[in-house]
Amino acid sequence: MTTNPPETVRDVLVALVRTVVPTAVGYLLSLIALAGLNLTEQTANLLTLLLTTVLTAVYYAAVRWLSTRWAWFGWLLGYPTNPTYTPEPGTRRARRLAAKRSPLSPRSPPA
Numbered sequence: 001m002t003t004n005p006p007e008t009v010r011d012v013l014v015a016l017v018r019t020v021v022p023t024a025v026g027y028l029l030s031l032i033a034l035a036g037l038n039l040t041e042q043t044a045n046l047l048t049l050l051l052t053t054v055l056t057a058v059y060y061a062a063v064r065w066l067s068t069r070w071a072w073f074g075w076l077l078g079y080p081t082n083p084t085y086t087p088e089p090g091t092r093r094a095r096r097l098a099a100k101r102s103p104l105s106p107r108s109p110p111a
Helices: 006-034 041-069 071-077 092-101
Strands: none
Touching: 006 041, 006 071, 041 071
């Protein structure tokens, strides 16, 4: 059995918070948008689902973009920094990162 180091647990929690917060905001915005409309229950449920999806994506993209300019906007996602993931040894990403760090990398320009 493997155990996750503390930073991995932290990163999972950060990722979870940064997923749940925009989804909750998107849901609340969809409820606000549909408030007062006289719709059948089925139509209201469908529109709530569609609006939640669209508004969550728009909210997330807007806050991510704004947080690249003003870091404090990251708090609108629930946590100001992105989670960091260390690639597993032997994966394509791990090999690519190792090649970038290596001074003898075939991709690095000659000195």
